[in-house]
Amino acid sequence: MKRIGIDVGGTNTDAALIVDGKVVKGVKTPTTEDVLGGVRTVLGLVLDGEGAAGLDGVMIGTTHFTNAVVQRRGLNKVSALRIGLPSGASLPPFVDWPKDLAGLVRGTVHMVRGGHEYDGRPLVPMDRDAIREAAGHISEAGVRSVAVSAVFSPLTNECEVEAAEILRRENPDLHVTLSSELGRIGLLERENVALLNACLQDLAHKTTRAFVDALRDSGIQAPLYLTQNDGTIMRAEVAEAFPVYCFASGPTNSMRGAAFLSGVEDGVVVDVGGTTSDIGYLKAGFPREANSTVEIGGVRTLFRMPDLLSIGLGGGTEIAADTQAIGPGSVGYRLTREALVFGGRQLTATDIAVAAGVADIGDRSKVAGLPKAMVEATLRRMREMIAEGMDRMKTEAGDLPLLAVGGGSFLIPDTVEGASEVVRVEHHAIANAVGAGIAQVSGEVDRILSGMGRDRALETAAAEARARAVASGAEERTLKTVEAEDLPLAYLSGDTLRVRVRVVGDIAANARRPERSVA
Amino acid sequence: MRTIEPDEIDLLATGAWILGAGGGGNPYLAGLNLRTLYETGTRVSLIDPMELADDDAVALVSSMGAPLVGRERLSDPRFAVKPLVAMQKYLGREVRAVMSGEIGGTNALQPLMVAAVTGLPVVDADAMGRAFPETQMSSFAIDELPMLPLVLADIRDTELIIPRAESPKWMERIARKALTEMGSVAATCKAPRTGREVKDHAILHSTTKAIRIGRTVHEARRRHDDPIAALVEAEKGAVLFRGKVHDVSRRATEGFLRGTVRIEGLDGDRGASLELAFQNEFAAAWRDGEVQVTTPEIICVMDSVSGEAIGTEMIRYGQRVSVVVLPVPDFFLTQRALAATGPRAFGYDFDFRTVLAGRGQ
Structure with a gap:
């Protein structure tokens, strides 16, 4: 069993070679602007003296898409088509988005008549002419990606599917994201997920291409996977259409990697990256799942995500020269050009740490002239941010171990208020690459079952989900049900339920080419 | 009479959602509508019920239906006003103010949406002090005030007026049937109350109470204190159980969302399990098979960390x-x-039960 886990962060690209459950090698290199260069470099480093033979898979986790939304970079324009009038007119698509982000990505917005009732009847007949008209406006505006939402589409996606056909007929090159493929009941939140997915299409395509090219250039034949929010993997060609499923894969991987590397299964993981610190709560080796809506770059969403607190503090965080304000801007992957210790002109968190003597990076003499009082005060404020973040994620008053990981973890002091101990794990700087490398396989069933009662319907679906996970390469005895729910469909005869069950498990040692099942 | 300040909309939404006892619909969308209206300069006034003249007419406006439906068919102030307009036309008289029949959930904000469009003030009172699934559970119905006429407006161009019914129960039955046909959500306006009736039979100052509850929770969060502990202390409640949701069973029948939730204990409740039954709102709780608390006491399920109320x-x-x-x-x-x-x-x-001390069981 030989796998490479890679994490492409905003600042660094890390890789871990994992053979039979052990990390045999870990490497780190700056992320390059084209992504490809960095991935190619780590693959070269990690395979040096090893060769690509016998590799079972390459698992890449990336925060690229999240960073793009948070920093409002690399996003393409998106049009919104909502099928649901006469309801919802006062709350149009983008209504609860931060104004700067909406201003950046909002293309055209269309609301047309249609959608369904909770019981499956049409709300009103769908206005196909209006959709054709919208398609015309979208083309005229030069927008190439559109998010389609419809009232009650998680129960019946007819309207969204037909609207997509109409849009594609009018404009075959249009990329269409359907809200029913991504989200749950809750029109606004589901529509927001679809809009975010749609505004990341160009970047997702470009990024996946870069990964594929990097593997090819490195002579790797093994399949490429992208890791998802829940710590499972998806074939890259499937993942490309759903960048939102990669949103939290970086932090998820780092938390699972930290647990794997330290053997500590319960605690708070603080992953200090280049741009942000992600703080998560680890229970039995897994991140706690967010119960409610999750905000991404200020956009309210509701889908499967780990419960995370992201604060704007990383190794590349910019410190304002005049006010000493910390962030939220970051030099990110340009750290090795722009930070003072690397001969640049931007004062960063890393410079403060070097000046204070808690890190030894770059050329120390370049920060020797910084006023001592300013350095100490700034370091103290950065540490307070971390302690407060940890406190906010705790469920109980008692102290818990703090697992310090990530390339910027030198910002975490050896004692933190509220932490029983600060655990610095081996390979901590590549914890997320390790987490990607140990990612699991899932099996999911989402279907309508009738005439068997609720318990049997759930059992039937669970058995099928397990079979799918095993077929995808999971070890049967490691399977756990992570999601099981049923939605009644009152409009169909008899006791008809829509049942959704999702199981995850470790990759079986003998699975050579696991594939993600598509429900 | 005073102006409801912009920051109070979020507080009211949080407090009303907690008083919803798992039902009543999440007020987030109504709050979003109000914030959108407030951004354009609109303000809503809150009037103390004691300021009403005895012969003032006060319209009860609400949104009726299954909370789940409201998350898809989003609320709209212009739609919320429709039944009030129809009611005034039917009765041939104007009302002095609007009020909520139900302070729990999204209906706490419904009169604010109507007020924002019409300019009428909102009365600081309701008829439930929480959310209940049916109209005959309101203080006005229990005190046998006439509940008719009732106006229901559908999102499509359909309005229904029920001028007469044998009893509140019958009015509710007929309205429910119509509501189901309308897609389980409708905007309603109930028989206007006189100022005297409001003063004598309403649950007074409940808008202020909901804002206060919201403030308790928000301030605890800001101080990084436990919002749940702050809430039960300030409102003289109790934490019944802590755990992890293990099983949820739901069915949509006759316009209601019915079902059960099983929670496996964590922390001090490890080893025990709690079962909750709901009909839109949580109605009863059994710990290891023993009834602990029942309706009308307010049973809320909250996220253990954030203190955010979770709907059924x-x-x-x-x-x-x-x-x-x-x-x-x-x-x-x-x-x-x-x-x-x-x-x-x-x-x-079985009869009413509660875990809160000194409350006449």
């Missing part, structure tokens, strides 16, 4: 939750009120 339509497997009991206004503990709102009114074969 959104509760799901794996959530870490705290089950909290808050006292219902004393009015509902009278024999007469318990007959309409106690467990037997929901079809259970």
Whole structure:
């Protein structure tokens, strides 16, 4: 069993070679602007003296898409088509988005008549002419990606599917994201997920291409996977259409990697990256799942995500020269050009740490002239941010171990208020690459079952989900049900339920080419 | 009379959602509508019920239906006003103010949306002090005030006026049937109350109470204190159970969302399990098979960490939750009120029970 886990962060690209459950090698290199260069470099480093033979898979986790939304970079324009009038007119698509982000990505917005009732009847007949008209406006505006939402589409996606056909007929090159493929009941939140997915299409395509090219250039034949929010993997060609499923894969991987590397299964993981610190709560080796809506770059969403607190503090965080304000801007992957210790002109968190003597990076003499009082005060404020973040994620008053990981973890002091101990794990700087490398396989069933009662319907679906996970390469005895729910469909005869069950498990040692099942 | 300040909209939404006892619909969307209107300069006034003249007419406006439907068919102020306009036309008279029939959930904000469009003030009162699934559970119905006429407006161009019915129960039955046809959500306007009736029979100052609850929770969060502990202390409630949601069963019948939730204990409750039954709102709780708390006491399920209330339509497997009991206004503990709102009114074969001390069981 030989796998490479890679994490492409905003600042660094890390890789871990994992053979039979052990990390045999870990490497780190700056992320390059084209992504490809960095991935190619780590693959070269990690395979040096090893060769690509016998590799079972390459698992890449990336925060690229999240960073793009948070920093409002690399996003393409998106049009919104909502099928649901006469309801919802006062709350149009983008209504609860931060104004700067909406201003950046909002293309055209269309609301047309249609959608369904909770019981499956049409709300009103769908206005196909209006959709054709919208398609015309979208083309005229030069927008190439559109998010389609419809009232009650998680129960019946007819309207969204037909609207997509109409849009594609009018404009075959249009990329269409359907809200029913991504989200749950809750029109606004589901529509927001679809809009975010749609505004990341160009970047997702470009990024996946870069990964594929990097593997090819490195002579790797093994399949490429992208890791998802829940710590499972998806074939890259499937993942490309759903960048939102990669949103939290970086932090998820780092938390699972930290647990794997330290053997500590319960605690708070603080992953200090280049741009942000992600703080998560680890229970039995897994991140706690967010119960409610999750905000991404200020956009309210509701889908499967780990419960995370992201604060704007990383190794590349910019410190304002005049006010000493910390962030939220970051030099990110340009750290090795722009930070003072690397001969640049931007004062960063890393410079403060070097000046204070808690890190030894770059050329120390370049920060020797910084006023001592300013350095100490700034370091103290950065540490307070971390302690407060940890406190906010705790469920109980008692102290818990703090697992310090990530390339910027030198910002975490050896004692933190509220932490029983600060655990610095081996390979901590590549914890997320390790987490990607140990990612699991899932099996999911989402279907309508009738005439068997609720318990049997759930059992039937669970058995099928397990079979799918095993077929995808999971070890049967490691399977756990992570999601099981049923939605009644009152409009169909008899006791008809829509049942959704999702199981995850470790990759079986003998699975050579696991594939993600598509429900 | 005073202006409801912009920051109070979020507080009211949080407080009303907690008083919803798992039902009543999440006020987020109504709050979003109000914030959108407030951004354009609109302001809503809150009037103390004691400021009303005895012969003032006060319209009860609400949104009726299954909370789940409201998350898809989003609320709209222009739609909320429709039944009021129809009611005034039917009665041939204007009203002095609007009020909520139900302070729990999205209906706490419905009169604010109507007020924002019409300029009428909102009365600081309601008729439930929480959310209940049916109209006959309101203080006005229990005190046998005439409940008719009732106006229902559909999102399509359909309005229904029920001028007469044998009893509130019959009005509710007919309205429910129509509501189901309309897609389980409709905007309603109920028989206007006189100022005197409001003063004598309403649950007074409940808008202020909901804002206060919201402020308690928000301030605890800001101080990084436990918002649940702050809430039960300030409102004299209790934490009944802490655990993880293990199973949820739901069915949509006759315009209601009915079902059960099983929670496996964590922390001090490890090893025990709690079962909750709901009909839109949480109605009863059993710990290891023993009834602990029943309606009309306010049973809320809250996210153990954030203190965010979780509705019966959104509760799901794996959530870490705290089950909290808050006292219902004393009015509902009278024999007469318990007959309409106690467990037997929901079809259970046992009497009212609570874990809160000194509340006449």
